[in-house]
Amino acid sequence: MTHTERARQPWWMRWLRLVGRLAIYLILLVGAVTMLVPFLWMLSSALKPEAQVFVLPPRLIPNPVVWENLRAAWHAIPMARYYLNSIAIAVAAAAGQLLTSVLAAYVFARLEFPAKNTLFLVFLATMMIPSQVTMIPLFLILRNLKWIDTFQGVIVPAWFHPFGIFLLRQFFLSLPRELEDAARIDGCSRLGILYRIILPLAKPVLSTLAVFIFMFEWNNFLWPLIVLNTPAKYTLPIGLAMLRAEIDTEWSILMAATLISTLPVILIFLVAQKQIVKSVTMTGLKM
Amino acid sequence: MKVLYRALLVLMLLAGLVAACAPAATPTPVPPTPKPAATATPVPPTPVPPTPVPPTPTPKPPVKLTLWHAYSSSTGKAFEALVADFNATHPNIIIEPSYGGDLWTMRDKLLTAIAGNAAPDVCQIDQFWCAELADAKSIVKMSDLTGKDPSFDVMDLYDKALETGTYKGQLWTMPFSFSNVVLYYNKALFRAAGLDPEKPPQTWDELVEYGKKLTVDTNGDGTPDQWGLSFVLKADQGGVYYWLASLWQAGGKLFNDDYTKSLFNEQPGVEALQYWIDLVHKHKIVPLAPPDQGFNNGLIAMTWASTSSLTRYIGVLKDDLGVAFMPKGKVAATGVGGANLAIMSTAKDKEAAYEFVQWMTSAETNLKWSTTTGYNPLRPSVVNSAAYKEYLAKEPRAQVIIDQMRYAVVRPNIVAYSAGSREIGLAVEEAVFGQLDPKTVLDAAAVKVDAMLKQ
Numbered sequence: 001m002t003h004t005e006r007a008r009q010p011w012w013m014r015w016l017r018l019v020g021r022l023a024i025y026l027i028l029l030v031g032a033v034t035m036l037v038p039f040l041w042m043l044s045s046a047l048k049p050e051a052q053v054f055v056l057p058p059r060l061i062p063n064p065v066v067w068e069n070l071r072a073a074w075h076a077i078p079m080a081r082y083y084l085n086s087i088a089i090a091v092a093a094a095a096g097q098l099l100t101s102v103l104a105a106y107v108f109a110r111l112e113f114p115a116k117n118t119l120f121l122v123f124l125a126t127m128m129i130p131s132q133v134t135m136i137p138l139f140l141i142l143r144n145l146k147w148i149d150t151f152q153g154v155i156v157p158a159w160f161h162p163f164g165i166f167l168l169r170q171f172f173l174s175l176p177r178e179l180e181d182a183a184r185i186d187g188c189s190r191l192g193i194l195y196r197i198i199l200p201l202a203k204p205v206l207s208t209l210a211v212f213i214f215m216f217e218w219n220n221f222l223w224p225l226i227v228l229n230t231p232a233k234y235t236l237p238i239g240l241a242m243l244r245a246e247i248d249t250e251w252s253i254l255m256a257a258t259l260i261s262t263l264p265v266i267l268i269f270l271v272a273q274k275q276i277v278k279s280v281t282m283t284g285l286k287m
Numbered sequence: 288m289k290v291l292y293r294a295l296l297v298l299m300l301l302a303g304l305v306a307a308c309a310p311a312a313t314p315t316p317v318p319p320t321p322k323p324a325a326t327a328t329p330v331p332p333t334p335v336p337p338t339p340v341p342p343t344p345t346p347k348p349p350v351k352l353t354l355w356h357a358y359s360s361s362t363g364k365a366f367e368a369l370v371a372d373f374n375a376t377h378p379n380i381i382i383e384p385s386y387g388g389d390l391w392t393m394r395d396k397l398l399t400a401i402a403g404n405a406a407p408d409v410c411q412i413d414q415f416w417c418a419e420l421a422d423a424k425s426i427v428k429m430s431d432l433t434g435k436d437p438s439f440d441v442m443d444l445y446d447k448a449l450e451t452g453t454y455k456g457q458l459w460t461m462p463f464s465f466s467n468v469v470l471y472y473n474k475a476l477f478r479a480a481g482l483d484p485e486k487p488p489q490t491w492d493e494l495v496e497y498g499k500k501l502t503v504d505t506n507g508d509g510t511p512d513q514w515g516l517s518f519v520l521k522a523d524q525g526g527v528y529y530w531l532a533s534l535w536q537a538g539g540k541l542f543n544d545d546y547t548k549s550l551f552n553e554q555p556g557v558e559a560l561q562y563w564i565d566l567v568h569k570h571k572i573v574p575l576a577p578p579d580q581g582f583n584n585g586l587i588a589m590t591w592a593s594t595s596s597l598t599r600y601i602g603v604l605k606d607d608l609g610v611a612f613m614p615k616g617k618v619a620a621t622g623v624g625g626a627n628l629a630i631m632s633t634a635k636d637k638e639a640a641y642e643f644v645q646w647m648t649s650a651e652t653n654l655k656w657s658t659t660t661g662y663n664p665l666r667p668s669v670v671n672s673a674a675y676k677e678y679l680a681k682e683p684r685a686q687v688i689i690d691q692m693r694y695a696v697v698r699p700n701i702v703a704y705s706a707g708s709r710e711i712g713l714a715v716e717e718a719v720f721g722q723l724d725p726k727t728v729l730d731a732a733a734v735k736v737d738a739m740l741k742q
Contacts, residue, residue, distance in 0.1 A: 054584045135395075139403040148405045221388075226396050229353060229407070231385045242386050245360030245599070249580070 046070070046256035053251040066252065073256035077239040078232070086236040087264065089151060089224070090217040093158035094210050101164030101209065102202075106194050108165065109172035110180070120169075123162045135226065142227065153227040154235075158217055164209050171205045172198060207275040215265055236261045349379050350639045353407040355387040355397065357626070361599065365659045373646050380639045382409070390626070391523075401425045401631075408634040409643060411626050412460060414451040415708070418700040420629060421459040427630040430458040432641040439645070443666045450697040452627045460627035461644045464656075465663040466594040467621045467695040468532050469688060472609040476501055476513065476588040487589075487611035491536070491562060494589075494614040498572030501588035515572035517581060518591035520563075520719055527712030528622055528698075529591055532613055533559040535620035535696050542740065546701050549736045551711060552729035559616070560718055560725035568722055575720060593624055594688040597661025601682070610684040612691050619694040625662065663688055703739040710735050 040060060045053050046069055048062040073079065108120050138157055139148075147153035175198065183193050199206070221237040228234055240261065243254045269276075358366040363386060370384045387393035390413050400406045401423075412420065420426045429452065433439040441449070444462065452460035474484035480500045488494040498515030505512045519526045531541065539555025542548065550556070566573040574587075581587035583603045591613065592600075600608050613621045628647060630640045646652060650668045657664045658678045664670050670689060679685055698704060714732035718725055 054580060136399055136402045139399050139405075143403045143405055148403070222392070222395070225388050225392065226399050229355075229385055230383075234386075238386070238388070241388060241392075242359050242363060245362065249360060251580075 042255050042259055042262070045252055046073075046259040048252050050250055050252045053255075069252045069256040070260065073243075073253045073260060076253055076257065077242055079236075079239065079257065079260065081232060082234055082236045082239040083261075085151070085233060086218060086261070089154050089235060090214050092151075092155045093217040094213040096155065096159035097161055097164055097213050098206060098210055100159050101161075101168050102194070102199070102206070104165045105168030105172055106198065108169045124166060127162045127166075131223075135223075139226065148227060149229045149233065150227075151233065154220075154224050157223070158213070161213075164213070167209055168202065168205060171202055175201055204275045204278040207272045211268055211272050211276060214268060218265055347379065349381050350636045351381045351383060352409060352635060352640055352643065354382050354384045354409045354411075354643075355393060355407045356384060356411040357387055357390040357393045358411070359386065359389065362595070362660055365656070369647065369652060369656060372652075373643060377642070377646075380643060382643055404633060406631040406633050408631060408636075409640050410629050410631060411463065412629045414460075414462075414623070414625055414627055415698050415700065415704050417452055417460045417627065417629075418454045418702045419705055421454045422702045425632055426459060427632050427634065427637055427640075428457055428459055429461050429630070429641075429644075432630070432637065433458065436641070436645065443650070443668050445665060445667065445692070447623055447692065447695060447697050448665045451623060451625065451700070454700045460629040461648050462625070462665050463628045463648055464595060464625040464660075465623070465665050466625045467623055467663065467688065467691055468529060468591050468613060469594055469621070469691060470589060470611045470613055471582065471592055471596070471600055472589040472611065473582070473585060473587075473604060473607055474609050475607040476585060477609070480588075484609060487609055488614050489612070490614050491616050495566070495570050495572065498566070498589065499570060502572045511571070511574075512586070514574045514577065514581065514587045516566065516589045516591075517573055517577040517587045520567075520573075520575065520716060522709065522712030522716040525712075526716055527708045528624060530559065530563065530712070530715045531696070531698065531708075532591070532620060532622045533562060533616070535622070536613065536616035536618060537562070538617040542699060542701075546699060546703070547740055549733035549740070551736075552726070552733040555617075556729050557725045560715060560729060562616070563715065563719050564722060564725065567719055595625070595660055595662050597685065597688060598659060599661070601661075601684070608684070610687045612687065612694070621691055621695045623692075623695045623697045661685065661688065663692055701740075703736070703742065707736040707739050710739075 041058075044060050044062055047065045047067065048059075048069075049064070049066050052059060052062070104123075108116065108123075142148055142153045142157075145153075147156070179197055179201075180193050183197050188196065219237060220235075221241070224235045225238050228238075240254065240257055243249065243257055354370065356363075356366055367384050370382050374381055385407075387396045393411075394413070394416070397406065397410060397412070406425070417426075421428070433441070445465070448462035448465050449458065451462050451465070452458050470487060472484075472487055477484040480503075482497060482500060488497040494516065501513065501515040502511045503513040504510065518529045534541070534551055534556055537555035537559040539553065539559060540550045543550055563573075567575060574581075578584070578586045582590045582592075582600075597610065612619060628644045630637055630644060634640045648665060650666050650672070653665050654669045654672060654674055656662060657669065658675065664675065669675055698708070710732045711729075714728045717723060718728040
């Protein structure tokens with residue numbers, strides 16, 4: 001619709017459009033505020049004196065601002081250590097899972113072999129198995145590999161997950177085959193096609209997947225807790241749990257520690273945001 | 288932006304490779320390999336006559352034992368301080384404590400580790416896990432070790448403390464943290480409601496009467512802004528433990544004496560459950576979803592909680608904290624709770640593990656543990672010690688937790704208890720949240736529990 005066409009619309013239609021738009025923004029605003037309030041509460045509590053955390057009515061702006069909380073939180077648990085551990089685990093898990101997912105998804109999307117669809121269904125079906133069921137068998141495997149209380153015990157199992165395969169396969173299927181055929185005529189190998197043609201096109205969905213995996217591993221609590229025993233190898237979520245207690249949780253310190261531990265996720269999301277939005281619009285993935 | 292993004296991707300991949308390839312554990316120093324001698328002539332190995340090594344008393348390397356516990360925050364610090372004390376005074380043994388999540392999470396961790404033969408050497412366990420672990424032979428029978436220890440004085444442990452670690456007449460786990468449920472109340476809120484802060488409610492009826500006065504809707508929106516009473520209602524937070532106190536106060540019993548049949552669904556159980564439903568729905572003095580930290584912040588006037596919380600509540604409410612017996616129904620009763628220390632059957636050195644357990648529960652250590660946390664002393668000799676008397680003089684509220692132990696009941700140490708109490712907890716939760724008929728709900732739970740008892 002061009003500008004002149006819009007101008008020819010009767011006034012009430014333009015009004016209606018405006019009202020409709022306003023309503024949409026209002027709904028979005030409510031959603032945004034609902035999402036933001038916990039973050040704001042965390043931010044504000046992290047910088048408040050402990051005594052003010054639960055005062056009623058709640059005060060959003062801390063006064064005085066207690067920067068000291070951040071330092072105290074950093075020292076309340078071996079935060080630097082846990083930070084490094086968490087980053088190493090989440091990054092390695094994301095990188096490994098991306099690699100396996102790309103290869104498997106490409107195979108399922110493009111190669112022909114007997115029982116391909118059945119195999120794919122079996123893969124998908126494993127998503128329905130609750131992780132608690134596979135916990136002990138997996139633990140036994142890790143023990144035989146002597147991987148209990150090691151980082152690879154946390155990282156390597158995270159490399160194999162059907163979700164990434166499913167997501168990428170759907171995306172690869174949507175790419176025109178002609179692109180690959182053209183590359184093949186020019187003498188490109190399978191892996192070359194994957195690397196030079198498919199992956200550049202799949203950047204948005206790859207970064208979405210990377211952020212998903214990173215966030216999942218970053219927040220993962222139970223599996224690292226079960227595999228790791230040495231406190232120096234613990235990850236941030238376990239460290240945060242140490243700060244919690246039924247009664248005397250120091251909320252300002254806990255929130256300061258949570259704030260510090262949320263930063264990388266926010267950072268990564270900001271960097272990858274554009275790609276993620278693109279991937280959502282391209283694949284029709286609903287979030 | 289694009290460059291930044293690409294740089295990030297590369298960085299992630301690189302870091303991933305490094306983290307995955309490197310032995311992620313603490314870097315073990317690689318011994319410097321001796322360089323091959325420059326000369327290529329092989330040196331014939333000259334036979335060295337075995338020189339007899341004089342038997343010098345070489346110090347044995349200390350035994351390292353792992354210990355899992357579920358104490359977080361300030362209690363966690365107090366616990367690890369005790370362990371540090373032990374390590375400092377015992378050069379032959381190094382105990383390495385690690386936090387295993389809260390008790391419920393640590394249970395998953397422990398059971399997985401047992402299945403994978405990767406359990407710690409010593410573990411803090413909830414009292415009622417004793418029977419299951421003993422039955423599965425996952426833990427060492429403590430009485431085998433105490434039997435060899437001439438200094439072990441069974442008379443200097445309270446019967447109820449011993450009972451928490453006893454399975455089929457034998458001591459399997461050593462009592463360590465010993466507690467019961469008391470009524471904590473906020474004296475400032477009592478005064479504001481015109482109640483005498485030195486006269487806490489003593490019966491079920493008084494509790495309701497007080498609770499009504501202490502439930503206040505300040506802004507008039509129909510939901511109270513200050514609640515009279517709160518306690519754990521939800522099954523997955525251990526609600527059944529509190530309900531058992533009410534069951535016993537009503538004169539009820541969980542099972543018959545040979546643990547073959549449920550009795551909790553009889554009249555006293557029905558009354559106890561009706562009491563809970565009424566507290567929430569009829570008298571409206573107990574919130575279904577209590578405000579977080581509500582008792583600390585003066586949003587809840589009274590609460591049922593473990594004596595282990597004493598020091599921490601004192602830290603928050605100071606002189607306004609009141610401590611009282613649980614209000615009695617037909618009889619006075621409360622539940623024994625706490626945690627014991629277990630030596631796992633896969634422990635590397637059971638004698639060393641026992642030395643640690645023995646030290647942790649000794650009169651000296653127990654005195655320190657109970658006065659820093661509020662847990663009940665395990666031993667009469669602790670209660671009678673001059674140091675504890677001094678503590679009581681400074682903190683007379685701790686007398687309540689000792690006196691109430693007389694009415695405290697220990698949960699039965701039977702294999703079916705874990706799963707059975709879970710059923711009961713779920714039934715109680717269902718009835719309270721759904722306002723269901725207590726008898727019907729408890730009867731249904733009893734059928735399931737009876738089947739477990741028969742197994």
